[in-house]
Amino acid sequence: xxxxxxxxxxxxxxxxxxxxxxxxxxxxxxxxxxxxxxxxxxxxxxxxxxxxxxxxxxxxxxxxxxxxxxxxxxxxxxxxxxxxxxxxxxxxxxxxxxxxxxxxxxxxxxxxxxxxxxxxxxxxxxxxxxxxxxxxxxxxxxxxxxxxxxxxxxxxxxx
Numbered sequence: 001x002x003x004x005x006x007x008x009x010x011x012x013x014x015x016x017x018x019x020x021x022x023x024x025x026x027x028x029x030x031x032x033x034x035x036x037x038x039x040x041x042x043x044x045x046x047x048x049x050x051x052x053x054x055x056x057x058x059x060x061x062x063x064x065x066x067x068x069x070x071x072x073x074x075x076x077x078x079x080x081x082x083x084x085x086x087x088x089x090x091x092x093x094x095x096x097x098x099x100x101x102x103x104x105x106x107x108x109x110x111x112x113x114x115x116x117x118x119x120x121x122x123x124x125x126x127x128x129x130x131x132x133x134x135x136x137x138x139x140x141x142x143x144x145x146x147x148x149x150x151x152x153x154x155x156x157x158x159x
Contacts (some may be wrong), residue, residue: 002016003020006019014150016144018060018139019060022131022142025130025134026056026130027049027052027127028130029126030045030123030126031123032126034119034123036126037122039123040119042119044116044117044119044120044121048119048120048123048124049123049127051124052123052124052127052128052131053091055128055131057133058098062088062091062092062141063088064143066084067080067147068080071147078144080143081140081143082140085107085140087093092132092135096132096135097130099128100129105121106118106120106122106125109121
């Protein structure tokens with residue numbers, strides 16, 4: 001459903017791919033952090049993974065949307081990706097760090113019901129760390145690769 005909403009918003013089938021391709025790796029980050037902590041993949045972990053889909057997509061949308069606008073203004077594909085990543089870096093990092101600091105008490109929860117809070121917090125924390133790395137490194141690369149494919153296809157269709 002998310003893919004279809006993004007495809008309708010961007011009027012393209014390629015743009016949602018740029019946003020959603022890192023999501024499976026983010027899920028592995030969440031599950032891996034829970035596994036390293038010795039926690040189970042329970043309902044709380046799965047709720048955390050739904051949250052991660054939204055948060056990691058939001059960060060990718062910030063870069064992709066701005067890069068698309070720069071590309072429409074005449075920037076080269078690589079320059080648009082670099083400029084968008086540079087200009088949106090502060091907003092992305094502020095959002096991610098405030099989110100991670102807000103989740104930290106769940107990771108170190110104790111007392112009654114701590115297992116559920118730890119499960120949720122650890123999955124979301126590990127997934128967001130992975131999402132941060134992927135958003136800052138992989139999203140601009142995906143924009144360049146998929147935008148080139150998109151423009152090459154559009155050129156062939158116009159001939």
